[in-house]
Amino acid sequence: MLFGALEAGGTKMCCAIGDETGKILERMTIPTTTPAETMPPMIDFFKGKGIQALGIATFGPVDVVKGSPTYGRILNTPKIPWQFFDIVTPFEKALNVPVGLDTDVNGSCLGEVTYGTAKGLNCVLYLTIGTGIGAGVLANGRLLHGMLHPEAGHVKLKISPKDPAGSVCPFHDDCMEGLASGPSIEKRWGASAKELADRPEVWELESDYIAQALMNYIYTLSPQRIILGGGVMHQEQLFPMIREKVLAYNNGYYDTPQLKDIDHYIVPASLNDDQGLMGAIRLGELALTEVRPEIL
């Protein structure tokens, strides 16, 4: 069975055709400019390919709560042409198939749960650390929305006294995205994460900020596994540093088999940066079959 998949980003749109095993058979990437320019070639790509449904994993904030009057709309994004754009209806109308929708990070989480390192688990946190920081959450076997969707990249952290640079987030002076995203690394050290790979002080500070946030996610969500993806996490030296600091912050309090085996608890994304697109395939498949009760 074939599904269309769209990973909609603020910079580029990745479209794919895939099957129910998550295999990607064909793909196309185009820049994200305006809906008027960007939507038609995507619709053309999906047309006539025999897809049974389409899954969209999109940048946000986006209204993913079914039944809401603004369901399907990108909300208050700094990408002005996309503000309040309904990204679902044009595809439904043009392709005449069910369309599943979630956030990009919930999509990545679903990709890892369906095809990757979190297979078989029912409570999982996927965190991307790149241009922005965002979290996808699987809770009790379903992607978490709640009143909108998690925005866990904006949790408050304790700023290190060794960090004079301050936050790059326009809303918060001490949030994780403001202190630990790719742009905040660039602002602080004057170079990109990649160029700073051999500067231990960069990763000492970065791993501390990430560990602070993970500690809070662990106590709040109690996930069975934490997956870290995104450009900054390509710096693999971060993993052992983050694990060590999480255990130090926990200080023996939360006593679980998973934390005792932390190398398999805090892990890298496993699908070669296709986790979002593969999650979108699965969102399509779920749109075909799932009744998603938003109310108990």
Added chain:
Amino acid sequence: MLFGALEAGGTKMCCAIGDETGKILERMTIPTTTPAETMPPMIDFFKGKGIQALGIATFGPVDVVKGSPTYGRILNTPKIPWQFFDIVTPFEKALNVPVGLDTDVNGSCLGEVTYGTAKGLNCVLYLTIGTGIGAGVLANGRLLHGMLHPEAGHVKLKISPKDPAGSVCPFHDDCMEGLASGPSIEKRWGASAKELADRPEVWELESDYIAQALMNYIYTLSPQRIILGGGVMHQEQLFPMIREKVLAYNNGYYDTPQLKDIDHYIVPASLNDDQGLMGAIRLGELALTEVRPEIL
């Protein structure tokens, strides 16, 4: 239909007989001493009352993950006689009815969701602020366990420069329970919360610590409502202060109808401190009927 309900606390055990509307028909409270002393009178209380099932909402940490080899056991508690005590099996054997189990705070959350202020919602945070601080979480219509259960009272906070007292938590020098629980208030100000009711500086600091934690829960869980219970929250002057500080910390970032109507978003517990016991009634009812898939 009649159900037994047990709200098991470190200080006292509250037992009740209730019906499926949450009505409590009979109750008994005894001190929590040792299992050998405390269990037999509770079993006697429930015997011969025609209950169809028993629900237990207990202090923790406790293994509530069905299928785990230590399911039903209180884990590493400072109440030494109860360490690793299996609180489920003795009731199952003596009463010969299904037994439902969850944490005390998940029980309270379930009480509010079934009979109280969170009726009809599917993502809810219940926070108790008293001798300890703990959170119950309903996510996607089910109580959240994950790898164990949330321990959200231990999230890291930024210590106010006006707060020299330090943390009362033996594990963490900057966690919420260490800084904002009843005992931490007593340590800092030399009197109990009740005696400090007319000291605005006490509640200024307390509401800041609570707001910091709520901000992080909101970004991480995206709950549709937050319910604050427990002894400290009987200081009702805290509510407007907490709401104001949450909005200030959010700084317009998370833009939802719920936050615009924050008086109905961050609310007091609504069941006269019976939320835990009423939740336990419902845990009993669910034990009769529910298949609870711990794995997707």
